[in-house]
Amino acid sequence: MTHAPRRRDLLKLSAAGLAWPALGTAAASAADAPKTLRYAFRVAETGFDPPQVSDLYSLTITAHIFEALYGYDYLAEPVKIKPLTAAALPEVSADYKTWTIRLRPGIFFAEDEAFGGRRRELVAEDYVYSFKRFADPKVKSPQWNVVDEWGVLGLAELRRAALASQKPFDYDRAIEGLRALDRYTLQIRLAKPRPRLLEPLARCDLFGALAREVVERYGSDIMAHPVGTGPFRLAQWRRSSLITLEKNPGFREMLYEAEPAAGDAEGQALLARFKGRRLPMVDRVEVSIIEEDQPRWLSFLNGEHDLLERLPNDYVDIALPHGKLAPNLAKRGLQLHRTLGAECTFTTFNMEDPLLGGYTPERVALRRAIGLGLDVDREIGQIRHGQAIRAQSLVAPHTNGYRPDYRSEMGDYDLARARALLDLYGYRDRDGDGWREQPDGAPLVVEIATQPDAQSRQYDELWQRNFAAVGLKTRFKQAKWPEQLKAVRAGKFSVWYLADTANVPDGQLMLQRLYGPQSGSRNLSRFRNAAFDAIYERMQQLPDGPEREALFIEAKRLQAVWMPVKSHVHRILNDVSQPWLIGYRRPLFRYEFWQYLDIAARPQ
Structure with a gap:
């Protein structure tokens, strides 16, 4: 697969270096406190059911709760797709019409009442069901057009049948294009060649697996009950105000592994620091909704937030004279993460x-x-x-x-x-x-x-x-x-x-x-x-x-x-992080990044 030049070739960044605070007495005194990542969204979320959402902010949440078959290497540039819940890269026919994917056994959904007190293992049929939900007219998915372009054999016909009959969508009806060949093997068959189908299959925000039991239990309230296999689960939701996620206690062992380019000094330093650490490294994530630029900027400056994503344009001249952090901000140890957006x-x-x-x-x-x-x-x-x-x-x-x-x-x-x-x-x-x-x-x-x-x-x-x-x-x-x-x-x-x-x-x-x-x-x-x-x-x-x-x-x-x-x-895009936030790098083509971050000691 060919790609455009790497981000550092498109935008020459100032060499801010990697300055991490040493862990001292303050860190020891807070050793037992949960590590909490705090930052703010600029726009309110809509909900957390992947087929029903299309806004950036809701998708940022779903990307950390659900897991697609594949994901992205956190540090690789150009980007590299690797297996996530899949056991390996797909087996693809020579004409790019048949994709066979084997799942990794032993992956479980987060605990939920919908499972009746039992651990629920992820199986191939969960992806069959999840992909079919995009075609269900009752779901009214704004993302149906994306899935429809895949050309999955029989899926559009199943949707048309539901529309014509006005009956509930028939999830039990088998179609040629989506089949669970066995418990852990998914096969996708397409009407036309799709050489890059791997790319949407790496979108955790949209194409992570949902369990049918959860969807059927919560019905019209499913937007407030996301249950996935990912590293975090929803702990609290005050609409348009606060979203809190906590570490999924049943999340499988996943270690920090990455393949930064040989010349990527920042990436190599991150890998050296974190290689082998179990993910996620933070225990909680608290996301506030602050729509106005000034209070969001001031909250960050006051240390209430660990990350300011997208520095508002009105503060660029103050915070980034000549494209570098202002001396007063640099003296505080703030880090600038600057990139040309995709x-x-x-x-x-x-x-x-x-x-x-x-x-x-x-x-x-x-x-x-x-x-x-x-x-x-x-x-x-x-x-x-x-x-x-x-x-x-x-x-x-x-x-x-x-x-x-x-x-x-x-x-x-x-x-x-x-x-x-x-x-x-x-x-x-x-x-x-x-x-x-x-x-x-x-x-x-x-x-x-x-x-x-x-x-x-x-x-x-x-x-x-x-x-x-x-x-x-x-x-x-x-x-x-x-x-x-x-x-x-x-x-x-x-x-x-x-x-x-x-x-x-x-x-x-x-x-x-x-x-x-x-x-x-x-x-x-x-x-x-x-x-x-x-x-x-x-x-x-x-x-x-x-x-x-x-x-x-x-x-x-x-x-x-x-x-x-x-x-x-x-x-x-100019993101600014506090000195105690370690490991941040703006992700490309994905929204998930929280599991790769660590929090050192905040000032007391």
Whole structure:
């Protein structure tokens, strides 16, 4: 499998070194106290049933409770997938259509009343059941589109049967594509080749095993009762306020093992310190919900939290002058963890909108002119305080398909070309009021979906200036983010700005946002283009290599030509940790990392 350059090659970081506090008297006095990791989410969770959730924060929790068949080496770069509950890497047929996976015996679910006081061993049938839940119409999984693209034989038909009959989903009906060959052997059979199926099978957040007894016992309340085989279990949940997890006492013996690159000094130091330690190393994790930047920042500075994930942009100039920790923070022993994120921010246009949508030359010209008129460099400098780089496509850094030297019109800011395009296709100011009209003389007002928060207001001001610079009048429609998402999924919008993070090492998943059959789900723009869809489907079936890389280029060019989505930036992520938090490294393509952390003595 080919990958983009390592993170340290994409972003040159300051050498902060590894400074760990010595364990002294304070550590000894607190020896019997549980080690507790404390930090804050910026947005509230929704629940903890993997098929029902799609937000980053809920998935961070599920990733630590449930276990997929495979996982990621914590320190390897480029990333490396290794067995987790599986006994070995899968046996894959030459045509990539049949995947046979043998589970490791002796793995047990956390204790729960649903098991009637018995220890419940993980078996292959648990994964059959868990994958089927994504297809159950009653579950209403926002992730069904992801599983559907695997092409599991018989799964979509089982879903259609439930929809047609209005009867409960038949979990007991055998299908060709999902079978437990014996107690510990799972077989997945696909309609078409899927050379990279291993990557989603390594997602603990979504594709960990659930026990049928637990789901049936808790029914509609399953979001509050996650029971998995992972290193942690849910101990307390105050919705939108506090989530507490504790070490799963029945978790099997798992030792700290990793394969950092030979030249990765930080990774080698972590391995030397922790190799052979039993996981998890912390006893509890307490996650607060603090939506406002200032109190979250102050809580961290006051030592109430061990990790500040994603330093708010408004504090970058204070905390990170010239990309390094401010001297007063460095003196306190704080550690900076800085990386170019595997993500992309973008503007999506509704291709069914009567003003901006469509495929006629004048509509394409309008979208391309808007793209050329968006001053992304000012966005990076003023709003993001330099913590981003320009994006040339949707494909995210660290994924295969991403090339740092690729350039396209997607990354251009050119007011002269934008104005010329609008003039050429009839978008002119006919009445002299300074605003352009549509080619037929009708009014032209671009409605932009936005949110009522401080950062969104900064974007609104920049966008208003950008649109005005090319003669386009704007109107902003405010609503909270979940409400905007609901409206966008229903096609009730014109323009919206959002972000996406790559959850697998393959860059094609980001291109799913332009794939016709995903319209209304991942493809929020509702873009439909036969040439793009053909490229996308061909890419799905090809193994990694030059032919597939060439198709990535073609797909990126089609995005720039039709402009259903305008890519903006890839964000630089700045995490800051306290000196007593040991072992943190921002994970790529996964959310689980708590089990690899240790807590030394906090100041008394």
